Amino acid sequence: MRFFKNTKYKIVIFLAACLTTSATLTSCKKDTVNTVAVYEQKEQIGKKIKELSDLLAASTFGFKKDMYPTESKILLDAKIDELKKLLEDIKTQVIPPQNVASETALILTAVANTQSQFISSKRTENYVRNGILHVNGKDGGYIDFGSHPEFSNFNDGPFTVELWSKVIGFGGFDFLLSTFVDNFLSGNDKIFQGWGVNYNGGNMRMTYALDTKDIYEPPINNYNTQYTGEWVHLAFVWNPDKTDDGSGNPKTFKMYVNGELRKEEDWRSTNYTPNTINTHMYGFASGSFGGGALTDRGTNGYMKNMNVWKSLKTQAQIQNIKDNPESVVGTESDLVCGWRLTEVALDNNDIPDITGRYTAKLFGNFDWIENP
Numbered sequence: 001m002r003f004f005k006n007t008k009y010k011i012v013i014f015l016a017a018c019l020t021t022s023a024t025l026t027s028c029k030k031d032t033v034n035t036v037a038v039y040e041q042k043e044q045i046g047k048k049i050k051e052l053s054d055l056l057a058a059s060t061f062g063f064k065k066d067m068y069p070t071e072s073k074i075l076l077d078a079k080i081d082e083l084k085k086l087l088e089d090i091k092t093q094v095i096p097p098q099n100v101a102s103e104t105a106l107i108l109t110a111v112a113n114t115q116s117q118f119i120s121s122k123r124t125e126n127y128v129r130n131g132i133l134h135v136n137g138k139d140g141g142y143i144d145f146g147s148h149p150e151f152s153n154f155n156d157g158p159f160t161v162e163l164w165s166k167v168i169g170f171g172g173f174d175f176l177l178s179t180f181v182d183n184f185l186s187g188n189d190k191i192f193q194g195w196g197v198n199y200n201g202g203n204m205r206m207t208y209a210l211d212t213k214d215i216y217e218p219p220i221n222n223y224n225t226q227y228t229g230e231w232v233h234l235a236f237v238w239n240p241d242k243t244d245d246g247s248g249n250p251k252t253f254k255m256y257v258n259g260e261l262r263k264e265e266d267w268r269s270t271n272y273t274p275n276t277i278n279t280h281m282y283g284f285a286s287g288s289f290g291g292g293a294l295t296d297r298g299t300n301g302y303m304k305n306m307n308v309w310k311s312l313k314t315q316a317q318i319q320n321i322k323d324n325p326e327s328v329v330g331t332e333s334d335l336v337c338g339w340r341l342t343e344v345a346l347d348n349n350d351i352p353d354i355t356g357r358y359t360a361k362l363f364g365n366f367d368w369i370e371n372p
Contacts, residue, residue: 038097041104049083052076063127064346072121079111131344131370137284137298140364145281150336152179152194153274160313162235163306167299170224174199174299175286179275180207183289194275196286206236209273216267218253233258233322239312240270246314259319307338330354344368
């Protein structure tokens with residue numbers, strides 16, 4: 001009887017030990033499986049973070065063709081942050097080891113969808129945004145249209161400069177558009193070259209260099225009291241040979257405001273002198289003999305649909321251009337250059353004109369106003 005009791009006791013102990021050993025082995029096996037799974041998931045997450053980071057580094061963002069929208073970058077950055085947080089949550093076991101695989105798979109699927117959206121968002125053409133250029137010329141802003149003899153030299157023939165502008169506050173002496181330069185040489189001898197649209201004491205003028213030592217500056221007096229802060233179409237016609245302009249009364253010079261003739265006269269000299277020293281054409285500033293823009297002669301305001309013509313434009317033609325600025329397409333044989341400035345530039349250092357021959361750059365204090 002004693003033997004039976006002792007044997008029965010030993011069997012119970014043995015079975016209990018066996019059960020304990022089995023549970024331990026199962027637990028160890030589960031821990032090992034979870035550890036391997038966590039390691040594998042962390043490795044996948046790390047690889048995906050690098051893949052997305054490399055994709056961002058190789059991408060450019062903006063509004064040009066083959067660039068990505070900035071919004072796409074924001075979405076991809078958010079997914080990278082989400083993956084980094086997932087790694088941290090795995091490390092600190094905010095996500096239990098047994099749930100790591102399922103949580104990782106869920107997030108990686110969402111990341112893959114966002115990645116596909118990012119890749120498909122690459123622009124297939126330039127993105128056009130309507131806008132108006134605003135320049136504070138008095139605070140150092142200006143447009144540099146480049147140095148090109150064609151902007152100033154018209155081989156002693158007629159030429160027309162026309163543009164839309166809105167001036168915000170008139171100063172003492174402000175240039176709006178200019179190829180004009182002047183310089184005091186030894187003995188106070190002054191040299192003039194080129195042409196320039198400017199304001200002096202509130203009077204709007206066109207300045208023409210004549211015979212290198214003279215100037216002609218026909219004004220519209222008190223322009224500032226009539227047109228400050230308003231969009232105005234301006235046109236200036238230089239007609240040295242007084243070629244028939246369709247009016248029956250050709251003059252050396254005519255000035256139009258909003259298509260209406262506001263100034264006409266003959267002048268004692270018609271020997272216009274072009275700019276021969278490679279000074280650039282500037283908007284909202286004037287140039288200097290030493291090179292560069294003179295921003296102390298700057299204007300604050302707006303400009304659009306600016307064209308320079310190597311021909312005489314009649315009043316009817318000027319009125320048509322004013323009313324239909326899009327009719328100027330850039331292929332006209334007498335068009336020297338033209339900038340619309342009615343779309344936000346894709347690159348402020350490379351703004352092409354409508355002829356495709358020239359580019360302009362923006363400097364200093366300026367901004368684009370979208371959908372004005």
